[in-house]
Amino acid sequence: MSKSIQWPCWVFFLILGNHSVASADDHHLQLLDVFNLEYIADPQISPDGKQVLYSRHFKDIMTDKNHSNLWLVDADGKNNRPLTTGNHSDYAAQWSNDGTKIVYLSNQHDNKVKLYLMWLDTRQTLALTNTVNPPANVSWSKDDQQLVFTQFVPGSQNSLIKMPAKPEGAIWNKPPVYINDMNYRADGRGFLQPGHRQIFTLPVSGGTPRQLTHSDHDHQSPVWSADQKSIYFVANLHENHEFEPLNSEVYALQLDDLSIKPLTNRFGPDAAISLSPNGRQLAYLGFDDTYQGHTVRKLYVMNTDGTDSRLVSGQLDRSIQSYQWANDSKGFYVQYTDQGDGKLARMKLSGSYQVLTGALGGLSLGRPYNAAAFSVADDGRVAYTLGGPDHPADLAVWKSGKTTQLTSVNADLLNHKQTAQVQELWWQSDIDQRNIQGWLVTPPDFDANKKYPMILEIHGGPFASYGSVFSAEVQLFAAAGYVVLYANPRGSTGYGQEFANLIHHDYPNHDYHDLMSGVNAAIARGFVDEDQLFVTGGSGGGVLTAWIIGHTDRFKAAVVAKPVINWISFVLYADNPGFFYKYWFPEKPWEAPEHYLKRSPLSYVGNVTTPTMLLTGEEDHRTPMAETEQYYAALKLQQVPSAMVRIPGASHGIAARPSNLVAKVVSILAWFEKYRTPAM
Incomplete structure (x- = not known):
C-alpha cells in the first residue's frame, strides 16, 4: 500500500539535483534566504505627523518562528530606532490622542500575550493585563484615560452525556465531547473552546478590566463615543447568526446601564466602524447582502444615533479594504486594490475621490497577494507600506503629492542578489475576449533567445487578487530556472463587481479559459518551451489546478495544493x-x-493523465485533508503517477511557519524536476 510522503527538507535538496535552488549561484535567491526576509507592517503615524511607529517582522531560523519588534522613526527618515527588541512578537501598537504614549500587545514575558503601556519620553513600560486570553481591538478614549478592548471569555458546554462514575483507580479514556454548535472548529484554531469575545474597559493607570458584555455572541471593534458615555461595537446578535454569518450590525452600548441599541438594521455585514474627529458621525464598511459570491465592500456614514445612514463610496466600483477619517471630518482616506495595484485615495463625503498614490502592498511574503496598511496624521501626512515586485513591504510617507521611502529592510539581503524580473501582461480570453491581467516572471540571467520551462501559478480565494508585489515562492521558482506566469482570471477582485461575479455559481469553469489564454500569450513571447509547461496553485488555485488537468493534458506535471476536490x-x-x-x-x-458534481474536479479525474502531486497541511480545516485524500485515491485508482505531501501541524496558511514555506517550494520543485526535461 502506498504511503503519503513526509520527507525531511534535506531530502529535497538532493532530489532537485542540478536544477535546485540550493545549488544556484549565490547571487540568486536561496531557499534559506526565506529566513532572512523582513518586512514592516502596521505603520502608525503620530497625530502631529512627526514620527511613525511601525512593527518590523523577522524570522528565527533556530526556532522556526516569526517575530516582530516595534520601531520609531522621524517622518523624514531620521532617528530610525527600535522601541523593543528580542525574539518575541510586539504588535498592534496605538498612539494616544496626545501622542505621548502608546499601547501595544506583546508576548515578551512568559510567552503570554499582554497589553502594555509605554511612555515615549522615558520608554518605561507597564503591563496592563495578565490574563490567559489576550486582549484585541484596543482603542483609546478621547481623554486618554481609558482603554476599551475585546477579550475571549471561556464558557461552559453542558453535555447531555452523563458518564457513570468510574471505579476508584480505574484508568478510562477522556469523556466524550458533546458538540451542538454548527461552527465547532476553525482553521488555524482547531476545535473551538466554548465561549465568546466580550468587551472590556480598563483605566490606563491599570487595575482590573471591567467586563461590559455577557452575551452568547462575539463582539468586535469597540470604539469610544466622544463624550465617553457609550461604546460603539460590531456584532451579529441575531438569533439565526449561525445561518446568516455575515449579517452583523453596529450597536451602541450605554455605560450607565449597559443597555444595547442597534444602530443599523439592513441585511448584510456592517463592520469596521470609526468615529469622526468631531464626534458626530460613525463610518462603517458593508453592503446589502444578496448572496453573491463576491460583493464590493462599500463605505457608509451615519449619525451616532443611527439616523441618516448614507452611502459614500458609490462612485468607486472597488472594495474598500481600509479607511480613515480626514481630520476635518469632511471625508476619508481609503485603501483599495485596482487591477493588481494597491491604491490610496482621498474621498469626499459626496463620494468623489482623487487617487493620491499607488504601490501599497508587500505584506504577503509567500505568494503575490495584495495586502497593505496605512495611517494618516492630523496634517494629512500618510504613512503606508510600500511594496513592489523586487522587495517586501517597506515604510513610506506621502505628503502633498510626494512619496519618501524611509526603510529598506531587505537591502542587506537583496542588493547583492539578482532577482527575477516581473512584467505586466494583458491578453484576451478566448471564450469572450475579456481583457485579463497577469504577470510574467523571468529567471535571473534571463536570455530572451533561449527557451525556458514555465510554471502557471494560480491564486486562491477565488475572490482575491495577485499583483505587482514581491513573492518569495515565485522568486524561488524563477531562481530554479522557470518562467512563472501568475494572473487574475475572472472572479478576481480589483476589477469591479461584475468581473468578480462572472464566476458566481460557475466556479471553476470559464476562468479556466482565461488562464489557458494567458498560457498561450506567454508562449507567444517566444521564450517559453511549450513542451515544458507546469501548473500549481493553492486553495482556490488548487481547485483550478485540479480542474485544468481534468480538461487538458498540456502540462507535464501538476502540484495541487490544499484543494477542494x-x-x-x-x-x-x-x-x-x-x-x-x-x-x-x-x-x-x-x-x-x-450542480455540485459538475463543478467538482473529482468528476473529471477519469480524464487526468498529468503526473500530479497533492500538498496540504494536516491541520487544515478550510480545505480539509479529506479533500486531498479523495483525489489521491482517485488518481491512484486511475493509475496516474501521483504523490501526496502532508505538512505536519500546518493549517490552511501553510507558510505561517518559515520552514513550511520552504517545504512547500522544495516539494513543488522536486515534483516538477522529476518530469522536467534536462537542459541540453
Whole structure:
C-alpha cells in the first residue's frame, strides 16, 4: 500500500539535483534566504505627523518562528530606532490622542500575550493585563484615560452525556465531547473552546478590566463615543447568526446601564466602524447582502444615533479594504486594490475621490497577494507600506503629492542578489475576449533567445487578487530556472463587481479559459518551451489546478495544493458550512447534487493523465485533508503517477511557519524536476 510522503527538507535538496535552488549561484535567491526576509507592517503615524511607529517582522531560523519588534522613526527618515527588541512578537501598537504614549500587545514575558503601556519620553513600560486570553481591538478614549478592548471569555458546554462514575483507580479514556454548535472548529484554531469575545474597559493607570458584555455572541471593534458615555461595537446578535454569518450590525452600548441599541438594521455585514474627529458621525464598511459570491465592500456614514445612514463610496466600483477619517471630518482616506495595484485615495463625503498614490502592498511574503496598511496624521501626512515586485513591504510617507521611502529592510539581503524580473501582461480570453491581467516572471540571467520551462501559478480565494508585489515562492521558482506566469482570471477582485461575479455559481469553469489564454500569450513571447509547461496553485488555485488537468493534458506535471476536490464533501466538512453553500451554490448539496458534481474536479479525474502531486497541511480545516485524500485515491485508482505531501501541524496558511514555506517550494520543485526535461 502506498504511503503519503513526509520527507525531511534535506531530502529535497538532493532530489532537485542540478536544477535546485540550493545549488544556484549565490547571487540568486536561496531557499534559506526565506529566513532572512523582513518586512514592516502596521505603520502608525503620530497625530502631529512627526514620527511613525511601525512593527518590523523577522524570522528565527533556530526556532522556526516569526517575530516582530516595534520601531520609531522621524517622518523624514531620521532617528530610525527600535522601541523593543528580542525574539518575541510586539504588535498592534496605538498612539494616544496626545501622542505621548502608546499601547501595544506583546508576548515578551512568559510567552503570554499582554497589553502594555509605554511612555515615549522615558520608554518605561507597564503591563496592563495578565490574563490567559489576550486582549484585541484596543482603542483609546478621547481623554486618554481609558482603554476599551475585546477579550475571549471561556464558557461552559453542558453535555447531555452523563458518564457513570468510574471505579476508584480505574484508568478510562477522556469523556466524550458533546458538540451542538454548527461552527465547532476553525482553521488555524482547531476545535473551538466554548465561549465568546466580550468587551472590556480598563483605566490606563491599570487595575482590573471591567467586563461590559455577557452575551452568547462575539463582539468586535469597540470604539469610544466622544463624550465617553457609550461604546460603539460590531456584532451579529441575531438569533439565526449561525445561518446568516455575515449579517452583523453596529450597536451602541450605554455605560450607565449597559443597555444595547442597534444602530443599523439592513441585511448584510456592517463592520469596521470609526468615529469622526468631531464626534458626530460613525463610518462603517458593508453592503446589502444578496448572496453573491463576491460583493464590493462599500463605505457608509451615519449619525451616532443611527439616523441618516448614507452611502459614500458609490462612485468607486472597488472594495474598500481600509479607511480613515480626514481630520476635518469632511471625508476619508481609503485603501483599495485596482487591477493588481494597491491604491490610496482621498474621498469626499459626496463620494468623489482623487487617487493620491499607488504601490501599497508587500505584506504577503509567500505568494503575490495584495495586502497593505496605512495611517494618516492630523496634517494629512500618510504613512503606508510600500511594496513592489523586487522587495517586501517597506515604510513610506506621502505628503502633498510626494512619496519618501524611509526603510529598506531587505537591502542587506537583496542588493547583492539578482532577482527575477516581473512584467505586466494583458491578453484576451478566448471564450469572450475579456481583457485579463497577469504577470510574467523571468529567471535571473534571463536570455530572451533561449527557451525556458514555465510554471502557471494560480491564486486562491477565488475572490482575491495577485499583483505587482514581491513573492518569495515565485522568486524561488524563477531562481530554479522557470518562467512563472501568475494572473487574475475572472472572479478576481480589483476589477469591479461584475468581473468578480462572472464566476458566481460557475466556479471553476470559464476562468479556466482565461488562464489557458494567458498560457498561450506567454508562449507567444517566444521564450517559453511549450513542451515544458507546469501548473500549481493553492486553495482556490488548487481547485483550478485540479480542474485544468481534468480538461487538458498540456502540462507535464501538476502540484495541487490544499484543494477542494468534491464540493459536496467540502461544504459539509469545511469550517464554515453556513457560508459556503449559501454564497457559492444555489441550493444545498442534497437539493442540487448535479450542480455540485459538475463543478467538482473529482468528476473529471477519469480524464487526468498529468503526473500530479497533492500538498496540504494536516491541520487544515478550510480545505480539509479529506479533500486531498479523495483525489489521491482517485488518481491512484486511475493509475496516474501521483504523490501526496502532508505538512505536519500546518493549517490552511501553510507558510505561517518559515520552514513550511520552504517545504512547500522544495516539494513543488522536486515534483516538477522529476518530469522536467534536462537542459541540453
